Amino acid sequence: xxxxxxxxxxxRRVGRVDGDRLVPLRGLTELGLETPADVLxxxxxxxxxxxxxxxxxxxxVVPNPDKIICVGLNYLTHVGETGRELPKYPVLxxxxxxxxxxxxxxIVLPAESHQVDYEAELTVVIxxxxxxxxxxxxxxxxLGYTVANDITMRDYQYKTHQWLQGKAWDRSTPLGPxxxxxxxxxxxxxxxxxxxxxxxxxESDTSHLIFDIPTLVSTISEFTTLLPGDLILTGTPxxxxxxxxxxxxxxxxxxITVEVDGIGRLVNRVRAES
Numbered sequence: 001x002x003x004x005x006x007x008x009x010x011x012r013r014v015g016r017v018d019g020d021r022l023v024p025l026r027g028l029t030e031l032g033l034e035t036p037a038d039v040l041x042x043x044x045x046x047x048x049x050x051x052x053x054x055x056x057x058x059x060x061v062v063p064n065p066d067k068i069i070c071v072g073l074n075y076l077t078h079v080g081e082t083g084r085e086l087p088k089y090p091v092l093x094x095x096x097x098x099x100x101x102x103x104x105x106x107i108v109l110p111a112e113s114h115q116v117d118y119e120a121e122l123t124v125v126i127x128x129x130x131x132x133x134x135x136x137x138x139x140x141x142x143l144g145y146t147v148a149n150d151i152t153m154r155d156y157q158y159k160t161h162q163w164l165q166g167k168a169w170d171r172s173t174p175l176g177p178x179x180x181x182x183x184x185x186x187x188x189x190x191x192x193x194x195x196x197x198x199x200x201x202x203e204s205d206t207s208h209l210i211f212d213i214p215t216l217v218s219t220i221s222e223f224t225t226l227l228p229g230d231l232i233l234t235g236t237p238x239x240x241x242x243x244x245x246x247x248x249x250x251x252x253x254x255x256i257t258v259e260v261d262g263i264g265r266l267v268n269r270v271r272a273e274s
Contacts, residue, residue, distance in 0.1 A: 002178040003040070003144075005030045005063055006056040012063075016045060017178055023050045031179055032062045032229030037127035037143050060100040060175040061146045062125060067230040068095040069220055070121075070150060070167065074210050074235025081243040090211045090219055095168045095233075103176030107151055107270045109252060110169060116250045116270075119150035119236035120194045120202050120258035122187060124213055125179055130226040138217035141226065144179040145187055147264040148233050149256065154242045154249075174258075174266045175231070184262075187213065191261040192237055196254060201244075204237035206260075211235075 002017040003025075012029050015022030025043035028035055035043075072091035073079045079086055101107070109116050127143025151173055157166025187206050194202035211219070216232055241248035250256060252272040259265040 001184060002180050003031060004176070004178050005059040005061055007059060008051050008056045012059065014043075015051075018050065020054070021050045021052050022056060023047055030059065030063050031125070032064055033066060033227055036129075036228035040127075040143070057102065058104055058177050059102050061177070061179045062175070062229045062231060063100065064097045065229045065231050066227045067224070068097070068099065068233070069231070070095060070233040071211065071216060071235040072163070075204055075208050075237045076210065077204060077208070077238025078236055078240070079210070081238045081240070087210065090216060092220070093163045093167055095173060098170045099168050099173045100175050101171050101173065103174055103266050103268070105171075105174065105268065107149075107174065107250065107256065107268045108171060109250065109270060109272045110153070111273055113153035113155055114249070115154035115242065115247075117152045117154050117241045118194055118196065118201070118250060118256055118258065119152060119240055120192050120260070121148045121150050121233045121236050122190065122192060122206055122260045122263065123148045123175065124217070124232040124234060126217075126226045126230040126232070127228055129228065130217060130221040133218055133221050135214040135218045138214035139182065141217060142182055142213070143228065144181040145185050145260075145263050146176060146179050147258060147260050147266050148231075149174045149258045149266055149268065150233055150236060151250075174268050176266060177264050180263050186262055190263060191259075193259055194239065195257040196248075196250075201241070201248070202237045202239035206234070208237070209234060
């Protein structure tokens with residue numbers, strides 16, 4: 001099944017995706033900490049209150065996660081284009097809930113940055129509390145999957161050896177459009193790509209992850225408790241704008257598309273901050 005967090009008629013709700021409409025779930029206002037896997041599975045549907053998708057605003061799938069943990073350098077092609085050594089341990093950094101925007105929201109180019117880049121990523125949504133879980137048990141803690149565009153301000157990212165200031169800008173990271181449950185998702189070799197200005201800029205699949213999803217969940221849960229609704233952005237393939245020759249960055253008026261086969265597709269407009 002697939003689910004969305006959405007706003008309609010002044011209310012925020014969770015709905016099951018049913019074709020071109022959303023069927024709300026009783027008592028649920030957003031996917032996240034209060035919707036672990038057992039709660040979501042047991043929720044009562046309200047078919048009489050179903051609403052068409054084109055009548056709602058889709059929110060970030062999980063609007064207020066406790067943690068957003070991102071993985072850098074997790075595809076060989078991306079490691080190669082950066083000229084770095086193959087990592088032996090996942091390269092991790094964080095974002096904040098304030099970084100997220102919905103799947104139909106604009107990506108706003110801040111006046112301070114002149115190197116705004118794209119990164120298509122499969123995203124894991126945690127469904128059960130996980131601490132020191134083994135790789136063998138890791139997938140039991142996954143609620144589902146969604147798509148993120150890890151928008152990065154490269155000129156800020158490389159101001160220091162830490163990446164935070166380039167990765168965690170407010171309202172910079174589209175997430176969605178839906179949460180796809182594991183039973184509906186095959187992420188063993190799902191295609192991941194980016195399209196901009198009529199050109200395919202990134203193309204790979206998740207079989208090429210250096211650290212697979214069980215490894216990431218297990219590794220991260222070793223040092224911090226993963227909670228329902230927490231997000232793990234699993235990394236991006238090669239082809240990012242900063243590493244192209246000539247370099248390519250997002251510009252006012254662009255439409256950027258990132259997609260993961262079987263999980264979803266994000267299409268966002270880019271506009272300069274007024």
